[in-house]
Amino acid sequence: MAELKNDLLLKALRGEQVSRPPVWMMRQAGRYLPEYMQLRAKYDFFTRVETPELACEITLQPIDIVGPDAAIIFSDILVIPQAMGLEVLLEENKGPLLPKTVATQADVDALITDGVEDSLSYVMEALKLTKRELNGRVPLIGFAGAPFTILCYMVEGKGSKAFDKAKQFCFAQPQLAHQLLDKITTITIAYLKAQVAAGADCLQVFDSWSGMLSSADFNAIALPYLKRIADELSPLCPVILFPKGSWYALPEIANTTASGVGVDWCLTPQQARQMAGPNLTIQGNFDPNKLLLPPAEIKKQVKAMIDGFGAQRYIANLGHGILPNIPVDNAKAFVQAVKEYGQ
Amino acid sequence: MAELKNDLLLKALRGEQVSRPPVWMMRQAGRYLPEYMQLRAKYDFFTRVETPELACEITLQPIDIVGPDAAIIFSDILVIPQAMGLEVLLEENKGPLLPKTVATQADVDALITDGVEDSLSYVMEALKLTKRELNGRVPLIGFAGAPFTILCYMVEGKGSKAFDKAKQFCFAQPQLAHQLLDKITTITIAYLKAQVAAGADCLQVFDSWSGMLSSADFNAIALPYLKRIADELSPLCPVILFPKGSWYALPEIANTTASGVGVDWCLTPQQARQMAGPNLTIQGNFDPNKLLLPPAEIKKQVKAMIDGFGAQRYIANLGHGILPNIPVDNAKAFVQAVKEYGQ
Numbered sequence: 001m002a003e004l005k006n007d008l009l010l011k012a013l014r015g016e017q018v019s020r021p022p023v024w025m026m027r028q029a030g031r032y033l034p035e036y037m038q039l040r041a042k043y044d045f046f047t048r049v050e051t052p053e054l055a056c057e058i059t060l061q062p063i064d065i066v067g068p069d070a071a072i073i074f075s076d077i078l079v080i081p082q083a084m085g086l087e088v089l090l091e092e093n094k095g096p097l098l099p100k101t102v103a104t105q106a107d108v109d110a111l112i113t114d115g116v117e118d119s120l121s122y123v124m125e126a127l128k129l130t131k132r133e134l135n136g137r138v139p140l141i142g143f144a145g146a147p148f149t150i151l152c153y154m155v156e157g158k159g160s161k162a163f164d165k166a167k168q169f170c171f172a173q174p175q176l177a178h179q180l181l182d183k184i185t186t187i188t189i190a191y192l193k194a195q196v197a198a199g200a201d202c203l204q205v206f207d208s209w210s211g212m213l214s215s216a217d218f219n220a221i222a223l224p225y226l227k228r229i230a231d232e233l234s235p236l237c238p239v240i241l242f243p244k245g246s247w248y249a250l251p252e253i254a255n256t257t258a259s260g261v262g263v264d265w266c267l268t269p270q271q272a273r274q275m276a277g278p279n280l281t282i283q284g285n286f287d288p289n290k291l292l293l294p295p296a297e298i299k300k301q302v303k304a305m306i307d308g309f310g311a312q313r314y315i316a317n318l319g320h321g322i323l324p325n326i327p328v329d330n331a332k333a334f335v336q337a338v339k340e341y342g343q
Numbered sequence: 344m345a346e347l348k349n350d351l352l353l354k355a356l357r358g359e360q361v362s363r364p365p366v367w368m369m370r371q372a373g374r375y376l377p378e379y380m381q382l383r384a385k386y387d388f389f390t391r392v393e394t395p396e397l398a399c400e401i402t403l404q405p406i407d408i409v410g411p412d413a414a415i416i417f418s419d420i421l422v423i424p425q426a427m428g429l430e431v432l433l434e435e436n437k438g439p440l441l442p443k444t445v446a447t448q449a450d451v452d453a454l455i456t457d458g459v460e461d462s463l464s465y466v467m468e469a470l471k472l473t474k475r476e477l478n479g480r481v482p483l484i485g486f487a488g489a490p491f492t493i494l495c496y497m498v499e500g501k502g503s504k505a506f507d508k509a510k511q512f513c514f515a516q517p518q519l520a521h522q523l524l525d526k527i528t529t530i531t532i533a534y535l536k537a538q539v540a541a542g543a544d545c546l547q548v549f550d551s552w553s554g555m556l557s558s559a560d561f562n563a564i565a566l567p568y569l570k571r572i573a574d575e576l577s578p579l580c581p582v583i584l585f586p587k588g589s590w591y592a593l594p595e596i597a598n599t600t601a602s603g604v605g606v607d608w609c610l611t612p613q614q615a616r617q618m619a620g621p622n623l624t625i626q627g628n629f630d631p632n633k634l635l636l637p638p639a640e641i642k643k644q645v646k647a648m649i650d651g652f653g654a655q656r657y658i659a660n661l662g663h664g665i666l667p668n669i670p671v672d673n674a675k676a677f678v679q680a681v682k683e684y685g686q
Contacts, residue, residue, distance in 0.1 A: 158505070265557040266591065290514055
């Protein structure tokens with residue numbers, strides 16, 4: 001395996017001194033890239049995800065075009081419900097749909113938790129191929145959805161503004177919810193271990209809907225499973241937890257074995273630092289909608305953001321995925337602004 | 344006009360000593376009530392909103408059935424875009440749809456800001472009728488959407504998870520956005536003044552989507568217009584601002600002339616008190632999904648919530664609207680738990 005020529009991301013996560021913060025963008029392999037849209041026109045979503053050559057090509061596109069300091073494997077958090085035996089449909093421009101949702105003890109009992117190395121072997125193949133093609137240029141990030149967020153989709157069956165059905169399931173049937181969360185955690189840990197074995201240098205766990213929970217409910221429903229994942233994976237590689245919207249949880253996340261935490265823009269850099277303490281690397285938190293500003297203004301605001309967080313123990317990123325209507329030049333301006341920081 | 348027999352809500356908002364906190368529920372006139380569903384089966388949404396006798400009947404239903412300490416007039420925040428000249432469609436069980444959205448200077452210039460007393464006279468008629476029918480039993484709350492939230496619908500044209508289009512409009516065309524916000528604010532102030540003249544004892548301003556903004560953007564885009572509304576209306580009656588999700592804004596709201604602030608469940612009572620300071624009445628913050636718990640458990644959790652906020656300068660409420668699938672007995676348990684507090 002080629003040695004990493006750019007290990008800024010890993011250094012920042014280990015708390016080592018860096019000359020400037022690393023930068024990458026959530027959904028950097030995505031619809032704002034014309035090169036991605038060409039593949040999207042030819043292959044449907046799960047073909048792109050399940051064909052290692054396509055997933056690899058898509059993962060590398062932003063590395064070649066936009067130049068961030070890390071690649072993140074092109075995949076989807078809903079491969080885990082699939083590996084657990086649930087059908088997941090995805091129409092382009094619409095959200096996911098799970099025709100059969102989880103509601104009863106029998107539904108939970110029927111879920112598969114083993115064999116993920118085989119059922120999702122295409123992800124591991126994509127990681128191996130991408131790792132080889134990267135040839136040490138930048139680290140490769142693997143990822144999974146957090147157990148609470150995966151439960152949301154498994155119970156609700158689709159995207160939702162507030163995931164009321166999923167929350168009611170958790171509140172009204174806490175024992176069954178914990179059984180489900182436990183099963184999701186078990187398979188997710190095996191999945192992430194397989195990703196590391198296949199070449200992932202770092203892992204991110206997306207708790208995209210944890211912000212719908214009060215801090216007490218986050219501590220009861222989301223946190224224990226994030227902790228377990230961090231405990232199992234941190235000995236293998238740095239783990240970034242991204243409990244989106246759960247600003248209140250930063251002190252709790254700082255008490256896990258995770259190396260990093262993602263934050264959205266609803267928290268100022270100063271608030272995030274104060275809550276996360278000195279030993280957690282913070283990632284974020286540019287509002288993706290601000291990438292529509294002129295490049296000069298983007299650069300000004302990125303500089304202010306880094307000034308706010310400080311250059312150490314910090315990973316420049318968006319607070320959520322890049323949006324389809326962002327010009328590629330603006331994405332480049334974002335990355336370039338970080339690379340120019342301090343020069 | 345009959346004197347108020349129950350003025351707990353107004354006392355709490357004025358910071359006067361109360362024997363227990365007042366209680367009401369957002370969307371207390373709504374789909375969880377079988378009596379509401381009967382009217383809904385017969386009359387479409389805008390018929391219910393625009394017919395004073397129906398709006399009055401719907402407003403009174405929860406007062407008679409569930410027994411909260413305040414009535415809130417049955418209406419919709421999107422009557423303001425209608426009064427400004429935009430068509431608003433509403434399919435039951437779906438969100439609103441504005442076929443023609445606001446995008447350009449010409450669109451903003453074409454918006455109507457006067458004559459709201461006439462164009463929305465049916466709301467004022469409904470308030471007068473309801474005030475008479477209430478006969479002093481409880482105070483009557485009038486309401487409007489906050490300018491940023493109304494802008495969201497006018498620009499986006501429909502509900503949205505993140506209102507990216509609306510935010511991009513604000514970020515990319517700030518001058519035009521402020522012109523639009525100014526126009527919405529002007530007509531909203533006239534509308535709320537007319538509501539007070541028609542009998543509203545108290546006003547709530549719903550900034551349902553302000554939580555999508557960073558604190559800096561909230562201060563730039565949402566706050567100035569909330570302030571202007573509070574300044575114009577507070578001399579007439581108590582004003583409650585509800586910038587949902589904007590937990591970071593509590594210190595700023597405390598610096599307005601508003602009497603009260605709504606908070607959702609993502610903030611603990613202790614955090615809310617600390618941020619809001621001693622001179623702002625706080626309203627909230629029960630997670631509506633928890634109303635699916637057994638009534639005994641609801642009562643326990645309501646007591647803990649009031650213990651957390653303290654009984655003074657506090658209005659017991661949900662952190663968001665009551666959901667359609669909540670049993671009426673559970674809604675009653677919520678209200679009853681507050682009424683029993685301290686006994």
